Amino acid sequence: MKQPPVRPGIMDLKPYVAGESKLEGHARVIKLSSNEGALGPSPKAIAAMRVAAAVVDRYPDGAAVALREAIGRRHGLDPARLVCGSGSDELISLLVRAYAGPGDEVLFPAHAFLMYRIYAQGAGVTPVAAPENGMVADVDALLAHVSERTRILFLANPNNPTGTYLSDAEVRRLREGLREDVLLVLDAAYAEYVEKNDYEPGIALVDSHPNTVMLRTFSKIHGMGGARLGWAYGPDHVIDVLNRVRSPFNVSVPALAGGEAAIQDHAFTDLAREHNDYWLAWTAERLRALGLNLTDSVGNFVLVTFQTEPGRTVNDADAFLRGKGIIARAMGAYGLPDSLRITIGTGDEMRACVDALAEFVAG
Numbered sequence: 458m459k460q461p462p463v464r465p466g467i468m469d470l471k472p473y474v475a476g477e478s479k480l481e482g483h484a485r486v487i488k489l490s491s492n493e494g495a496l497g498p499s500p501k502a503i504a505a506m507r508v509a510a511a512v513v514d515r516y517p518d519g520a521a522v523a524l525r526e527a528i529g530r531r532h533g534l535d536p537a538r539l540v541c542g543s544g545s546d547e548l549i550s551l552l553v554r555a556y557a558g559p560g561d562e563v564l565f566p567a568h569a570f571l572m573y574r575i576y577a578q579g580a581g582v583t584p585v586a587a588p589e590n591g592m593v594a595d596v597d598a599l600l601a602h603v604s605e606r607t608r609i610l611f612l613a614n615p616n617n618p619t620g621t622y623l624s625d626a627e628v629r630r631l632r633e634g635l636r637e638d639v640l641l642v643l644d645a646a647y648a649e650y651v652e653k654n655d656y657e658p659g660i661a662l663v664d665s666h667p668n669t670v671m672l673r674t675f676s677k678i679h680g681m682g683g684a685r686l687g688w689a690y691g692p693d694h695v696i697d698v699l700n701r702v703r704s705p706f707n708v709s710v711p712a713l714a715g716g717e718a719a720i721q722d723h724a725f726t727d728l729a730r731e732h733n734d735y736w737l738a739w740t741a742e743r744l745r746a747l748g749l750n751l752t753d754s755v756g757n758f759v760l761v762t763f764q765t766e767p768g769r770t771v772n773d774a775d776a777f778l779r780g781k782g783i784i785a786r787a788m789g790a791y792g793l794p795d796s797l798r799i800t801i802g803t804g805d806e807m808r809a810c811v812d813a814l815a816e817f818v819a820g
């Protein structure tokens with residue numbers, strides 16, 4: 458039977474493999490594979506989504522007015538310059554499709570979030586990866602890889618899966634070294650976790666420099682990955698473009714209601730940040746004390762790089778953790794074949810994970 462022809466490039470795509478959540482033989486697993494936020498959603502967001510469930514017969518407000526106003530209040534932003542999306546993933550995809558096409562390039566650091574490459578390939582756009590410097594994005598290497606065909610530069614700051622970040626000064630240097638007509642997309646999915654004086658998520662840069670967009674998500678500190686909700690802050694002309702290409706009802710009624718409650722729940726986000734501060738430091742310190750090699754992560758996860766001798770490899774570690782009902786995330790797809798990314802979960806989960814790795818290291 459003849460099949461309709463698929464556009465060039467699509468069949469070369471490898472579907473994104475999400476973090477696993479089930480393990481054969483384990484009724485309960487410790488899922489540390491998707492950076493989902495240790496504390497679940499805010500109780501206020503849950504309550505708002507319950508109420509919203511009763512009115513899902515009605516289409517959502519396609520303009521997401523109340524949610525954009527709530528985000529604007531929380532971050533001091535003009536709601537007219539915000540667009541909400543079905544996860545920030547959708548916004549990444551829309552930016553690629555709106556600003557790049559076959560023959561064009563999108564640029565990102567070597568160990569960047571995988572979706573930049575996947576959406577580029579899906580749109581027939583050439584993905585270009587610039588080398589990093591010790592698992593940190595390298596501004597000079599990125600600038601050296603800009604070509605006439607470069608349309609977008611994606612920088613996750615902090616980056617997933619390395620957990621490292623670029624200072625405000627470095628991001629500014631990147632923007633100032635870029636051609637003005639190259640869109641700089643700062644993906645600040647983990648911004649709320651970062652407690653560094655020299656970090657800026659992108660709001661100030663969007664305000665001070667043209668053609669810069671910041672993306673945020675409710676999937677991480679707000680613990681709402683299952684609701685699919687993200688947002689973009691950018692200049693009027695980019696917001697206008699996103700509003701033209703998005704689907705009219707891209708954010709569901711429960712996601713709008715849950716997001717509005719979550720963004721106003723300062724106490725919950727403070728608690729989640731404090732939890733992460735404590736358990737990130739706790740976990741990193743103990744894993745380093747075991748002799749394991751970690752990046753300096755400022756996100757809600759650590760990246761552990763294992764040795765290559767038999768019995769000590771990342772696959773051995775992953776299998777050992779799975780035997781204990783713990784699922785982390787192997788990073789081969791990110792060009793990090795010896796690394797395992799471990800999300801910061803609850804205190805009990807981190808104790809179990811550190812104990813298991815101590816046992817693994819002891820052999």
Ligand SMILES: *Cc1c(COP(=O)(O)O)cnc(C)c1O
Binds near residue numbers: 547613616617675685
């Ligand atoms: C998790 C993540 C996202 C996005 O997620 P959505 O759930 O689609 O909002 C975006 N960028 C990075 C770097 C992430 O780690």
